Amino acid sequence: METDIRYNPGLLKLELYCKGIRLDDSFFKESKRGRQIMRTRAGLGSGLELVLEDGLWTNVPVVEPFAANSPYLLFREGDDGETLVIRRDGDREKIAEVELSPKPSWYERNTEVSGKPMTRVGSLQGTYLGVYPSKVCEYWLDKPEKTNCKFCSVGLNLGADDADEKSVEEVLEVAIAARDESKITYVDFNTGHYTGETYLDILEPYIRRLKEETGLLIGVQTPPHADLSRYDRLKEMGVNRVSFCFEIWDEERFIDVCPGKHREYGLKRYLDAVKYCAEIGKRRGPFDFDAWVSNGEIIAGLEKPEDSMAAIDWITENGAIPTVCVFRPLKATDYADVPPPKTEDMIPVFARLYEACMDHDLPIGVAPNVHVSLVLLPEEGRYFTSKPQKYRWKEMKLKAQKTVYRKKFLHDLETFDRRRAENGGRIVKEPARA
Numbered sequence: 365m366e367t368d369i370r371y372n373p374g375l376l377k378l379e380l381y382c383k384g385i386r387l388d389d390s391f392f393k394e395s396k397r398g399r400q401i402m403r404t405r406a407g408l409g410s411g412l413e414l415v416l417e418d419g420l421w422t423n424v425p426v427v428e429p430f431a432a433n434s435p436y437l438l439f440r441e442g443d444d445g446e447t448l449v450i451r452r453d454g455d456r457e458k459i460a461e462v463e464l465s466p467k468p469s470w471y472e473r474n475t476e477v478s479g480k481p482m483t484r485v486g487s488l489q490g491t492y493l494g495v496y497p498s499k500v501c502e503y504w505l506d507k508p509e510k511t512n513c514k515f516c517s518v519g520l521n522l523g524a525d526d527a528d529e530k531s532v533e534e535v536l537e538v539a540i541a542a543r544d545e546s547k548i549t550y551v552d553f554n555t556g557h558y559t560g561e562t563y564l565d566i567l568e569p570y571i572r573r574l575k576e577e578t579g580l581l582i583g584v585q586t587p588p589h590a591d592l593s594r595y596d597r598l599k600e601m602g603v604n605r606v607s608f609c610f611e612i613w614d615e616e617r618f619i620d621v622c623p624g625k626h627r628e629y630g631l632k633r634y635l636d637a638v639k640y641c642a643e644i645g646k647r648r649g650p651f652d653f654d655a656w657v658s659n660g661e662i663i664a665g666l667e668k669p670e671d672s673m674a675a676i677d678w679i680t681e682n683g684a685i686p687t688v689c690v691f692r693p694l695k696a697t698d699y700a701d702v703p704p705p706k707t708e709d710m711i712p713v714f715a716r717l718y719e720a721c722m723d724h725d726l727p728i729g730v731a732p733n734v735h736v737s738l739v740l741l742p743e744e745g746r747y748f749t750s751k752p753q754k755y756r757w758k759e760m761k762l763k764a765q766k767t768v769y770r771k772k773f774l775h776d777l778e779t780f781d782r783r784r785a786e787n788g789g790r791i792v793k794e795p796a797r798a
């Protein structure tokens with residue numbers, strides 16, 4: 365692996381997650397602005413959205429106290445002040461030129477259906493639309509003591525950066541704007557825990573309507589439902605990805621970090637759901653070309669790297685794809701004072717992420733135009749492998765798969781757009797029945 369951060373954008377992405385960045389005064393000069401800093405999406409993101417070399421999208425910590433000690437500074441340079449440069453403090457050595465993630469045109473607008481700012485209905489995380497459509501996760505409302513996950517800031521955010529509840533029409537309007545103007549291909553729905561396991565009941569009307577009207581790829585991230593057949597139903601509905609955030613592999617740590625998840629579901633139920641959903645993918649027929657992925661999501665940096673790697677091994681052995689977040693001590697959360705992980709401890713975790721996915725022939729990096737800013741994707745783990753030669757052929761196979769899938773998907777989307785244009789902007793005239 366290339367260890368010089370100037371020549372390894374994957375390593376830079378990881379290093380900035382772990383250390384954050386400081387903004388030089390020149391950064392604030394009047395000039396083009398990127399996206400405002402929003403704390404959304406299961407309380408893991410908080411930073412400045414940037415695009416690094418090789419098209420790596422990222423969300424860099426800037427507001428958390430640890431970022432104030434970062435050895436990296438972001439400058440605005442050049443005659444027009446439009447060149448953004450990361451330099452190392454002290455010698456001011458140039459590390460990389462970067463770009464601000466473009467601010468979507470629709471970020472300034474309100475929805476026609478309710479007048480709500482569109483950003484309070486959904487926001488772009490990298491190049492996909494993230495929607496948290498319902499009320500706050502109930503772990504935040506538990507009394508006498510809250511039982512929220514200790515890293516999470518969702519209960520701090522809602523009502524500030526993110527509106528409470530969103531109607532299907534509002535979400536549809538924002539998704540269509542994001543599709544038309546930001547060329548998104550994927551919408552991710554996220555909920556917390558609700559009594560009575562209502563999260564899938566809540567999401568299904570959104571999923572049906574969005575699928576019917578836009579043809580976009582759709583993902584769902586909720587607690588694991590007791591009735592696993594609900595996931596077969598989601599697949600039939602057109603969902604393409606289900607994700608289960610169990611966060612922590614070591615069970616004692618899981619209980620401590622995620623008391624609500626432990627009380628309501630337990631680690632085993634999360635794992636059973638990951639496995640069951642991966643099996644749905646294996647069972648599908650020869651003419652089923654619809655994308656379907658089961659994800660197990662963990663946070664590296666809150667347990668030993670070996671435990672994160674054990675989780676990656678288990679997930680991939682069972683045919684699912686790991687999503688690995690790097691722990692970020694968000695302001696005002698229970699873990700605000702816990703230090704972020706060290707880059708050197710995270711390198712083997714992300715190398716394992718890539719290698720385990722490749723060893724198990726998992727379809728990583730295939731979805732068209734899905735760049736994720738809040739995590740280092742499995743395919744981005746290739747920046748950390750010491751054996752790129754071993755995966756050369758598999759990489760070529762994945763590239764071919766990506767080309768075929770992209771063509772088919774974009775063709776399907778064009779068909780949707782044509783139908784929509786013929787119907788005066790909407791495909792379904794009346795709201796679809798749930």
Ligand code: SF4
Nearest residue numbers: 501512513516518556
């Ligand atoms: S389940 Fe945990 S991480 Fe998810 S919203 Fe609730 S408290 Fe936050």
